[in-house]
Amino acid sequence: MANSKYEYVRSFEQSDSLLPETWIVVRIDGRGFHKLSDQYEFEKPNDRRALDLMNAAAVAVMKDLPDLSIAYGVSDEYSFVFHPSCQLFERRSAKLVTTVVSSFTAAYIMQWSSFFPGKALDLAHLPTFDGRAVVYPSARILRDYMSWRQVDCHINNLFNTTFWALVLKGGLTNIEAEKELSGTVSSDKNEILFRRFGINYNNEAEIFKKGSVAYRQYQLEDPSSTAEKELEIQTNVKELSRTQQEKLRKLRRKAAVVVEHVDIIKDEFWQRRPWILSGKPGKLVTEEENN
Amino acid sequence: MANSKYEYVRSFEQSDSLLPETWIVVRIDGRGFHKLSDQYEFEKPNDRRALDLMNAAAVAVMKDLPDLSIAYGVSDEYSFVFHPSCQLFERRSAKLVTTVVSSFTAAYIMQWSSFFPGKALDLAHLPTFDGRAVVYPSARILRDYMSWRQVDCHINNLFNTTFWALVLKGGLTNIEAEKELSGTVSSDKNEILFRRFGINYNNEAEIFKKGSVAYRQYQLEDPSSTAEKELEIQTNVKELSRTQQEKLRKLRRKAAVVVEHVDIIKDEFWQRRPWILSGKPGKLVTEEENN
Amino acid sequence: MANSKYEYVRSFEQSDSLLPETWIVVRIDGRGFHKLSDQYEFEKPNDRRALDLMNAAAVAVMKDLPDLSIAYGVSDEYSFVFHPSCQLFERRSAKLVTTVVSSFTAAYIMQWSSFFPGKALDLAHLPTFDGRAVVYPSARILRDYMSWRQVDCHINNLFNTTFWALVLKGGLTNIEAEKELSGTVSSDKNEILFRRFGINYNNEAEIFKKGSVAYRQYQLEDPSSTAEKELEIQTNVKELSRTQQEKLRKLRRKAAVVVEHVDIIKDEFWQRRPWILSGKPGKLVTEEENN
Amino acid sequence: MANSKYEYVRSFEQSDSLLPETWIVVRIDGRGFHKLSDQYEFEKPNDRRALDLMNAAAVAVMKDLPDLSIAYGVSDEYSFVFHPSCQLFERRSAKLVTTVVSSFTAAYIMQWSSFFPGKALDLAHLPTFDGRAVVYPSARILRDYMSWRQVDCHINNLFNTTFWALVLKGGLTNIEAEKELSGTVSSDKNEILFRRFGINYNNEAEIFKKGSVAYRQYQLEDPSSTAEKELEIQTNVKELSRTQQEKLRKLRRKAAVVVEHVDIIKDEFWQRRPWILSGKPGKLVTEEENN
16 A cells, blocks of 8 residues: 555554553653642642542543542642553553543543632643653552652641741741741641641641542441451452453442542551452442442 | 651652654544544544644644644644654653643643534543654654655545545445445545545645644745755754753744644655754744734 | 763663562573584484583573572573562663573583583584563562473473474374374373383473472471461562672572472472572571481 | 463563664673683783684674674673664564673683683683663764774773883882872873883774774775765665565675774774665675785
């Protein structure tokens, strides 16, 4: 065919399949959100509307891609996790990461006006996100990744809460506040908040302190029954046929996607929701139970 | 710091910098646009509003990322080209490709209502795009890539125009039309169009036959003066300092981004616009000339 | 410095570090050994001298690189396994694989004359090896890899033993033998060997039927004590400091490297030698026990 | 077949094909040659026997792999260059680099005794080499790579010559010599050599000052006839069929591989030997001309 003369250029495309039977984390980050949060006057240190919009976009992505196991968001970043058994797009890295980024961006732009009713988006200043995929070889390391993000959330939020208290309530300039906090540890910041501003950090909203975790909801299990099974979790991953994959996707679509602001570092979260690490859908929550 | 216990997970991130001094093409594709074009009732074989929206989104990306040299779009795909001297994001593949995809998606969703005024987007059926980056080691191969896409545009459009004439005007079913066209060459299809439907394919809109090319406009040059320089074009690429890069970006932002539907296979297009392959901005078009 | 003008070429070197905390298998293969075995008149179906030379070279590699956990050889291939905790050469793939290949080649050439005393090597027909590195994310999959190679050894050896019996003892041509065996299953081949040639395959040498496994010898453990620990094996891998790595290397150098021809598919091999999967040296065998 | 249960482990092998139409450089380095040169008492600053052995091994590699265009060696390193049109092993990186390393190692060990007649190799201290592959997108950059290595050769040799003169003839300790040379430029070192030791660096052997370049010899061409063609050199690379590749290999095997110690930074070397950059064999040198 006439086209063949140029078609050789396809040979420059290189394979980018991710290692089988590993956890795939696609982490996306807001591009230039520091500037963007000024442009659209986000509240400091946390803008609840912006976080709710991030979560709404993440839920849309989870619904769009039933292969996703769980997602965790903080500030303008969100981590989406595919299970080791995931075969979506033959695990091609670029395909997975761009699909997540595009789906997230589309949902974010689409729902902007619901969360920021008075503030129209400006075509020259659209919120956008970049992303990357990283693989982790075991459930233990995946959990360490999730813990890393949640610890980071805590550290940054405590800093930001104190910083903006000093600026907005204490009348300090940004530079003065920066200086004041340099070298302080957590307990110092708690002290500043409490002594100077009467703020008990423990009473801050959970969404600020813990970030947001999105996952499919099934009936919670008794932790004692799953504790000893946990280590086996990853040992029976087998490559699934296309039919099996499609069947699993259908099952997963039936589950509601929920967003919670809870501890994901300790074992309990994972033991009560064994389907996240096992990749096997649990028992659907009946409507009655839902209420 | 408390975080260090988990921070080791960063060591799993692997470098994905693209080979220096090569052309980077980020090609994006609509996800499931076959189904989507039914959902939003796109016209067959070409929906001018959909193509204009693709072009509007591409222009927004070109303005967002002044490092881009040129872009070429056909149907629901668009190829964005970074020059070999591009240092954006240290040439990290995931960063480049997700930024293009997110910027495109955001602009597409944002401008949807301008091009499809009566048709609201449905949150469960949002248009999204995936993408990938491929590098090409020389200007000659980059041009072969561009030619490949434009030849593909021609082949597909001739097929689609004939197919939909048979279906919409000829009353054939899709399967009958498919059969009718199986084994035909270009001249056969031209003949069918002309004899049965009185359509002269040459008179079809250029945007359908040639696709769309977006680039920054400077004063066109005399082809004879650039012809012999062409081969040298890539020979003086040197790594640019950050300051030089920023300066180049500013210069490029001053140029208007235009969209044309012209031949990019022959030399003339490239000889009259030497800045595309050289990476050096040309002379700005004055306003007078623009009119 | 004068050199800096050209030094930019270093920027074209791309990182090739292998994913942390995964098993690294470097498999090497003889280049053109079919032809080479004719050149040096290897015996069919198995040349014991050639296999012993492969094993001698593998032992030299194990001694050269104490980071290696285990190796498995069959015919002209050998698989060398690095533990997930291995940090050698920052886990750079090319460095690991070339070091193994070069060390193996050097030892093979060097010891040739000990195993083939009458046959001088010809400079134009030197035995050489190529290799590649593959990573596996868990001990379970690593064991499946090892089982794959040992099953392959069995299948190929049964075929070769029968094929060469038909040719050398049965007087068939290669093509006739090929035909005779086409479509046969294992029991058919056992039958042919026994009925026609009075060969009981079970009595063939273990080195031919099972291949060769090389590892560091410590005091064997009671399987019952390690059985339930096995799954935990990989859960406590932590990045080791350079000092710890050097200390481990010293410990490992003290252990003798042994070569055995035993089953590595069943659990028992691994349970009695827990140091292979755990990466922690066992108790040294005293000289008395060695005798 | 019985094997299929384990065969899934093959899916963990990842593609490592190098970008088409780029220059491939495989650079190999002696492993721990500092220690090794003590072990086998290499002469300082240069051991002619060791360099001649490196060159003999390189010639063996060039003969073993007719796809190689040129090679350049200095000290215990050697760079082997494959042409952009090379399709050997489908351009798989690990395969190319391990084949070069193994072929080099085998030839080095095999020929050791010819160059070091009195000194037997010790199995526990075998010379081995590691290697890596890097691709360069144009002939210009490939030449910059070669220039980089030759400039490095000069800089290191001037340093080493002066350093060892100070130690061996000047009676300084290593540390004193190091100190003496710290901060000196080339002219200082030339001065030290001449004033203190009566050594005119220009009279040092070319092999020490320029390193060694190995390539296939054809009839030299008139530089003036190739000068203006040079830039086009890479523009007509097309993927060659297997038959064409095999034919080219046969042609190349007919050419003698020569080793020279000449400048490869200036244009002349390349203009007189256009076959190196073009990849097209030149006219064979007749035996008469050879004499």
